[in-house]
Amino acid sequence: MKLPYEWQIGWRYTRAGKRTTGNGFISFIALISMSGIALGVAALIVVLSVMNGFQRDVRDRMLSVLAHIEIFSPTGAMPDWQLTAKEAKTNSEVIGAAPYVDAQALLTRGESLSGVALRGVEPSEEPQVSDIDKEMKMGSLNDLTPGGFNIVLGGDLAASLGVTKGDKVTLVAPEGSITPAGMLPRLKQFTVVGVFESGHYEYDSSLALINIRDAEVLYRLSAPTGVRLRLKDMQRAPAVARQLVHTLSGDLYIRDWTQQNKTWFSAVQIEKRMMFIILTLIIAVAAFNLVSSLVMTVTNKQADIAILRTLGAQPGSIMKIFFVQGVTIGFAGTALGIALGCLIAWSIPWSVPMIEHLLGVQFLPPSVYFISELPSELVASDVIRIGSIAFVLSALATLYPSWRAAKVRPAEALRYE
Structure with missing residues (x-):
């Protein structure tokens, strides 16, 4: 199928070198514009991919x-938790349930003191809802036997207290006991039977598990x-x-993991949005370099435009070229x-x-970063959005030069030819 002559001439100008354009500098500017768009698009894809990777790792x-x-x-207590778990499992999306x-x-x-988020778990059922049993560096969740008053600590928490497996720690419960001497906190000694490391500082430094x-x-x-x-x-x-709100019986509160960490995820989304805007400006600058390239091409091609006009080409056709x-x-x-960008x-x-091995450096030292x-x-979806924006900006950048080419007057352009 033969293409319209506007497309053929436009592609010829795009492929043209110094021999056709008469000006190698114009072709150089066009090449720089193309390279700038490519680098901007690649940079944006790589940065957003790395941010997505960080978000995924932290989330997991x-x-x-x-x-x-x-x-x-x-x-504060759920006596019929078995009924609630049974009702929840009727939802096809639910694959595990455990009390806590x-x-x-x-x-x-000794002299070390640390506040902790204490979680009571059923060791046999906890693997259904979390992966802590896979994150154990010492001991096992099964060592949390009823009545044994054993405890499993996060790795950073154990390090701050200076304890390891087999050591004793004293737990102070905020709910006290009333005595003739007044309100006294309840104290209980626990034996450390395990240490886990999830890789997330907030939980490794503040979470403790007991039976x-x-x-x-x-x-x-009760x-x-x-x-x-x-x-x-x-x-x-x-x-x-939202579905469970309508299917579970009783007066219950329901929250999902996005609500528990809403602030963190909101901060990540804002960072991604701002990074997207900043790097899009780089693409915009490269795209609008096309303006200068095309304006110079139009100036250089005024004689060709005039000849096309005298042969009957309409202003719209010149604009299309x-x-x-x-x-x-x-x-x-x-x-x-x-x-x-996708390749990088x-x-x-890997x-x-x-590169770290070849240069002998580590970009993210474990002593500084948690990843x-x-x-x-x-x-x-990020790649499609970036590509669409870059292409639209490039198309918008061509409107003014194309309009200027359509306004060239044949008589004036050929006066000195």
């Missing part, structure tokens, strides 16, 4: 400790605080939580940038360690 480490959904009673007790406490050993029966005795509860759930797809947690040229440059730069983002997990490897997650 967070959810190795947290449940996807928590159901609890406003009274949620409380606050102080742990002391759910010991927690009920210590805090004088039943667990609530039920924790795990889903097939954690991304559907908000939707499943230079629009095709600019859009072709923008499309080529965008496509090259997408290919380069895909290769980061190329960065290789020692540079992660990357290439998201198709």
Whole structure:
């Protein structure tokens, strides 16, 4: 199929070198514009992929400790938690349920003192809703036997208290006992039987686990605080939580993992949005370099434009010629940038360690950062959005030069030819 002559001439100008244009500098500017768009697109894809990777790693480490959904009673105890767990499992998205007790406490050993988030768990059922059993560096969750008053600590928490497996710590419960001398806190000695490391500082430094029966005795509860759930797809947690509101019986509170960490996820989204805007400005600058390139091309091609006009070409056709040229440059730069960005983002997990080995450096030292490897997650929607914006900006940048070409007057252009 024969293409319209506007497309043929536009592509010819795009491929033209010094011999055709008569000016190698114009071709050089066009090449720089294309390269700028490509680098801007590639940089934006790589940066967003790395940010997606960090978000994914932190989220996964967070959810190795947290449940996807928590159901609890406003009274602080849930005597019929088995019924609630059974009703929750009727939802096809729920694949695990386990009871828990949620409380606050102080742990002391010698002169060391640390506040902790205390969680009472059922060791046999906890693996259904969290991966703490896979994160154990010492001991096992099964060592949390009822009545044994044993405790499992996060790695940073154990280090701050200076304890390891087999050591004793004293737990101070905030709910005290009334005595003739006044209100006194309840104290209980626990034996450290395990240490876990989830890779998430907040939980490694503040979470302690004990058997759910010991927690009920210590805090004088008649039943667990609530039920924790795990889903097939954690991304559907908000939707499943809304469904459970209508299917569970009783007066219950339901919250999903996005609500528990709403501030953190909001901060990450704001950072991604601002980074996207900043790097898009780089693409905009490169795209609008097309303006100068096309304006110079139009100036250089005034005689050709005049001849086309005298042969009967309409102003709209002249505009199409230079629009095709600019859009072709923008499309080529965008496509090259997408290919380069995707290649770099895909290769980061293995190329960065290789570079670190060759240079003898570590970009993310474990002593400073909680993630020692540079992660990357290439998201198709990000690539499509970046490519679309780059192409649209390139197309917009061609409008003024194309309009200027359409306004060239044949008589004036050929006067000195």
